[in-house]
Amino acid sequence: MGIVKRISLPLVIIVICLIIILSVLNIKGSFDPPLLLPILNTLFMGVLLIIVAVYAAKSYLKIYNISYLFMCAAFLVTGFGAILAGWLRFLPDGTNLNVSIYVSCIFGGAVFHFLAAMREDRKEKNQKFLQAIKAKLLMAIFGVYIFIALIVLAVLLKIMPLFYDQNSFTILRQTVLQAAIILIFSASMVLVKNYRRQKTDFIYWYSFSLIMMTIGLFGNTFIQVIGGYASWLARLTQYLGSFFALLSILSAIKETRNRTTSFAGIMADFFADREAIYKTMVETSNNAIVSVDQEFHVLYINPAAEKMFHIKHAHALNTSFIDQYIQDCDKKLLQDDFKNFRDTGASALAGKTTEIAVRDCEGRVFSAEISSAMRLLPTGWISTYIIHDISYRKEAQADIAFKNTILSAINQIYEKAVISETQEELGRTCLHIVESVTNSAFSFINELKEDGRLHELVISEPGWILCNLYDKTGHQRKPGSFDVLGLYGSVIEEGKSLLTNDPSNHPKSSGIPEGHPRLTAFLGVPFIRAGKVGGIVAVGNREGGYSEINRKVLEAIVPAIFEVLLRKRAEEALKESDRLLHAVIDNAADPVFLKDRQCRMLLANEATARMVGAPIAEMLGKTAMDYYRKKENAVANLENDRRIMDTDRAEVIEEYLYTGVETRIFLSAKTPWHDAQGNIIGLIGIARDITDRIKMENELKRTAAELEQKNKLITEFFINLSHEFKTPIAILMLALEMMEHYQKQKELNRSGIIKHTAIMKQNAFRLSRLVNNLLDVTKIDAGFMTPKLENMDIVCLLGDIVESLKSFTNKRGLRIKFLSSVKTKFMAADSQMIERIILNLVSNAIKHTEKGGLINVYCKDLGGKAMISVKDNGEGIPHDKRDIIFDRFRQVNTSLTRSSEGCGIGLALTKALVGILGGRIWFESTLGKGSEFFIELPVLQVDEEQRFVEQNGLPMDKRIQMEFSDIDFS
Numbered sequence: 001m002g003i004v005k006r007i008s009l010p011l012v013i014i015v016i017c018l019i020i021i022l023s024v025l026n027i028k029g030s031f032d033p034p035l036l037l038p039i040l041n042t043l044f045m046g047v048l049l050i051i052v053a054v055y056a057a058k059s060y061l062k063i064y065n066i067s068y069l070f071m072c073a074a075f076l077v078t079g080f081g082a083i084l085a086g087w088l089r090f091l092p093d094g095t096n097l098n099v100s101i102y103v104s105c106i107f108g109g110a111v112f113h114f115l116a117a118m119r120e121d122r123k124e125k126n127q128k129f130l131q132a133i134k135a136k137l138l139m140a141i142f143g144v145y146i147f148i149a150l151i152v153l154a155v156l157l158k159i160m161p162l163f164y165d166q167n168s169f170t171i172l173r174q175t176v177l178q179a180a181i182i183l184i185f186s187a188s189m190v191l192v193k194n195y196r197r198q199k200t201d202f203i204y205w206y207s208f209s210l211i212m213m214t215i216g217l218f219g220n221t222f223i224q225v226i227g228g229y230a231s232w233l234a235r236l237t238q239y240l241g242s243f244f245a246l247l248s249i250l251s252a253i254k255e256t257r258n259r260t261t262s263f264a265g266i267m268a269d270f271f272a273d274r275e276a277i278y279k280t281m282v283e284t285s286n287n288a289i290v291s292v293d294q295e296f297h298v299l300y301i302n303p304a305a306e307k308m309f310h311i312k313h314a315h316a317l318n319t320s321f322i323d324q325y326i327q328d329c330d331k332k333l334l335q336d337d338f339k340n341f342r343d344t345g346a347s348a349l350a351g352k353t354t355e356i357a358v359r360d361c362e363g364r365v366f367s368a369e370i371s372s373a374m375r376l377l378p379t380g381w382i383s384t385y386i387i388h389d390i391s392y393r394k395e396a397q398a399d400i401a402f403k404n405t406i407l408s409a410i411n412q413i414y415e416k417a418v419i420s421e422t423q424e425e426l427g428r429t430c431l432h433i434v435e436s437v438t439n440s441a442f443s444f445i446n447e448l449k450e451d452g453r454l455h456e457l458v459i460s461e462p463g464w465i466l467c468n469l470y471d472k473t474g475h476q477r478k479p480g481s482f483d484v485l486g487l488y489g490s491v492i493e494e495g496k497s498l499l500t501n502d503p504s505n506h507p508k509s510s511g512i513p514e515g516h517p518r519l520t521a522f523l524g525v526p527f528i529r530a531g532k533v534g535g536i537v538a539v540g541n542r543e544g545g546y547s548e549i550n551r552k553v554l555e556a557i558v559p560a561i562f563e564v565l566l567r568k569r570a571e572e573a574l575k576e577s578d579r580l581l582h583a584v585i586d587n588a589a590d591p592v593f594l595k596d597r598q599c600r601m602l603l604a605n606e607a608t609a610r611m612v613g614a615p616i617a618e619m620l621g622k623t624a625m626d627y628y629r630k631k632e633n634a635v636a637n638l639e640n641d642r643r644i645m646d647t648d649r650a651e652v653i654e655e656y657l658y659t660g661v662e663t664r665i666f667l668s669a670k671t672p673w674h675d676a677q678g679n680i681i682g683l684i685g686i687a688r689d690i691t692d693r694i695k696m697e698n699e700l701k702r703t704a705a706e707l708e709q710k711n712k713l714i715t716e717f718f719i720n721l722s723h724e725f726k727t728p729i730a731i732l733m734l735a736l737e738m739m740e741h742y743q744k745q746k747e748l749n750r751s752g753i754i755k756h757t758a759i760m761k762q763n764a765f766r767l768s769r770l771v772n773n774l775l776d777v778t779k780i781d782a783g784f785m786t787p788k789l790e791n792m793d794i795v796c797l798l799g800d801i802v803e804s805l806k807s808f809t810n811k812r813g814l815r816i817k818f819l820s821s822v823k824t825k826f827m828a829a830d831s832q833m834i835e836r837i838i839l840n841l842v843s844n845a846i847k848h849t850e851k852g853g854l855i856n857v858y859c860k861d862l863g864g865k866a867m868i869s870v871k872d873n874g875e876g877i878p879h880d881k882r883d884i885i886f887d888r889f890r891q892v893n894t895s896l897t898r899s900s901e902g903c904g905i906g907l908a909l910t911k912a913l914v915g916i917l918g919g920r921i922w923f924e925s926t927l928g929k930g931s932e933f934f935i936e937l938p939v940l941q942v943d944e945e946q947r948f949v950e951q952n953g954l955p956m957d958k959r960i961q962m963e964f965s966d967i968d969f970s
Contacts, residue, residue: 487524
């Protein structure tokens with residue numbers, strides 16, 4: 001602002017000269033864009049002045065000086081008038097409206113400015129009634145609005161005489177304008193006078209603002225044309241006046257920051273008389289102010305000093321200030337400071353505050369801060385002391401320190417409670433804090449339990465070191481539990497704190513146990529829970545003893561100590577319970593899991609992870625849709641979970657889960673999980689893999705069914721076997737009886753004997769074949785039957801067998817052919833097994849082929865394999881019997897009235913023989929058209945000389961008769 005201040009005076013001179021030049025020259029021409037005047041009026045005459053008015057109003061509410069009220073009203077009426085005058089010029093008769101409103105508001109503002117400058121220090125008497133002050137401010141503001149509204153209304157209704165008529169200003173306008181100029185100029189001169197006395201920037205810029213407005217209004221008196229150059233120069237001068245008014249406020253704000261006081265306090269100096277203010281300040285100061293002569297005799301005390309020292313002004317005069325009111329310890333301070341200032345001009349108390357001890361007339365000693373100012377008068381040196389009672393501040397500081405000590409201790413206790421792992425560790429930490437805040441040598445915490453004895457909960461490290469208690473083995477031991485006696489017992493029984501700095505002589509003392517450290521001071525505080533004493537925190541041997549402050553501090557932190565210790569105990573118990581629960585869950589062989597209301601996994605054990613096939617970390621917080629391999633399994637699982645939670649009903653259900661290898665079946669028991677209020681918040685589940693059990697059950701069922709079927713087959717087999725044995729035996733018996741009959745006859749019946757001999761032979765073959773088959777089956781089951789391989793021509797062997805069968809097939813009216821894809825095929829084989837296989841298959845074909853049928857035996861070379869087939873065009877095999885055709889003891893026709901005999905061993909034995917030879921057998925059949933059996937054998941060679949197989953025992957035709965013995969060729 002320094003630069004602006006330096007050019008302000010030259011600016012006034014330049015503006016005055018320009019106004020005079022433009023008026024004398026009477027330069028024609030105008031520049032009046034429609035919106036320029038309203039905008040400039042709003043910004044520079046409106047907004048700026050309203051800001052100044054707001055600060056003046058705030059000062060009035062703080063200081064209650066009427067000058068601020070007039071100042072606020074002056075800037076408000078001028079600012080709002082300028083805004084309205086600028087924008088209402090667009091109405092009909094707008095020029096007269098503009099001039100009338102503007103000039104009237106300028107005149108109103110001038111009156112208020114004059115009143116503000118002339119009222120120096122007229123404070124409102126009713127300072128305590130803030131509501132009345134606010135009411136006056138509101139009335140002033142509303143008065144401004146009403147004044148402007150009446151002016152506008154009067155002009156619109158043409159009640160007010162014209163200020164502008166027929167392109168010229170009226171005499172009324174000139175008169176009102178000149179009156180405003182006189183008032184504003186007078187106010188500015190009063191402010192200039194005040195500036196010369198106070199030298200403040202606020203008054204400088206406020207007075208300069210009014211001077212610029214005066215010059216601008218003065219220039220308006222010479223205007224002949226609205227919008228002319230002289231008119232704009234006058235307007236710009238008034239805009240500068242508004243800008244300087246804003247500068248006055250900014251300078252006051254700057255002064256506020258420099259002096260670290262309020263804005264209202266700064267402005268109070270601008271309108272006040274300094275001597276009166278000084279006197280008022282002394283009289284109304286809250287600090288004691290005492291003036292003394294060079295002998296420290298009291299010359300003056302203000303009302304605050306009268307109150308502080310409990311003495312009237314008249315009684316205090318001429319008394320010795322330092323003897324009457326200053327403690328001995330601080331008298332020399334004041335005397336030396338006065339002497340030093342008198343001799344050197346330097347004072348330790350000047351402009352500074354020093355804490356001393358003072359006393360009042362009632363003998364109360366208290367702390368105070370003192371500062372001094374010294375000056376030399378014709379009558380001698382005068383010292384003025386400003387004394388501020390800080391006893392309440394000291395007490396507050398002590399109280400704050402006391403509370404901070406408590407809060408700091410409690411905060412430390414709660415902080416350590418978070419990081420301490422065990423109750424023992426936390427207890428030692430708490431006792432360390434207790435010893436620190438009470439300056440104790442040792443401390444301990446005891447808990448009163450249900451047995452009525454005190455149990456040592458924790459003892460501090462220093463206490464443990466001082467404790468000389470030993471067990472029977474000579475090792476140091478803790479105090480353990482003890483009876484409620486002595487000082488501790490008094491605290492427990494009475495339920496209140498006990499402080500003694502002479503424990504041995506205290507009435508409640510019962511001595512100390514052997515090995516207990518000697519007590520020089522004791523402070524014990526009980527812990528009260530639910531109206532009952534739950535324990536004690538005790539400290540001992542503070543140097544100098546304990547005070548009530550120590551007792552209050554300990555009483556304040558004991559509840560926190562027991563709270564965190566009991567909570568830590570509960571946490572330890574909960575952790576142990578949680579550890580055991582997790583151990584049980586984690587080591588459980590069955591999956592155990594916990595889900596929330598949205599079916600997200602919250603807890604799962606390793607068995608669950610194995611069940612799902614995903615790590616536990618990947619399942620937590622996710623649903624089955626995220627970790628199940630098959631979505632259909634996940635959808636079913638989620639449906640089950642939601643149904644259980646929605647219905648609030650536990651269920652045991654089978655669930656299917658694909659593990660990546662196979663689908664497993666789990667029997668899941670799921671129960672809704674409730675919170676303390678009974679709301680369902682999830683579900684708890686345990687599952688068991690029952691896949692193997694179900695497989696075992698199914699296997700047992702299948703085995704039972706097979707056993708039942710086998711029992712049935714065995715029953716049928718024995719029935720058939722009995723029939724097979726019974727029939728030939730009966731025939732043999734009959735034949736023998738006939739032979740005996742023939743022997744008794746006189747004439748020998750040769751034909752009858754021959755016939756019955758043939759019958760006896762056939763049934764003997766049947767019995768022999770049946771026995772052989774049973775023996776072979778037994779050998780195969782026992783693993784005793786092995787092939788006797790020889791290198792042979794399989795084609796030749798098959799041809800010979802077929803050729804031998806023709807006579808038998810012819811008897812049944814059947815034809816049999818042998819066909820081969822090659823002439824010879826040498827391979828290792830067991831000729832007897834091959835023969836039995838072919839005979840069994842051909843026998844089967846004969847039994848199930850009607851007269852006139854054809855049986856073909858084929859041999860086909862497949863390179864490394866040879867395929868033999870027996871095909872007939874008989875009745876075929878029913879579809880429901882094809883699966884059992886090779887089963888032992890099974891027959892297509894099991895009735896006793898079947899057309900051919902047999903016990904169901906033939907095809908089973910055939911398959912077993914093919915298997916022994918390393919081959920395989922299968923068939924194709926069409927019901928009503930016949931069947932074809934295929935045998936595939938590996939082509940092998942053995943290390944023997946190739947030769948034709950020679951059968952030992954019965955010749956081939958006899959072997960064929962034996963194999964065909966159950967076929968009726970008659």
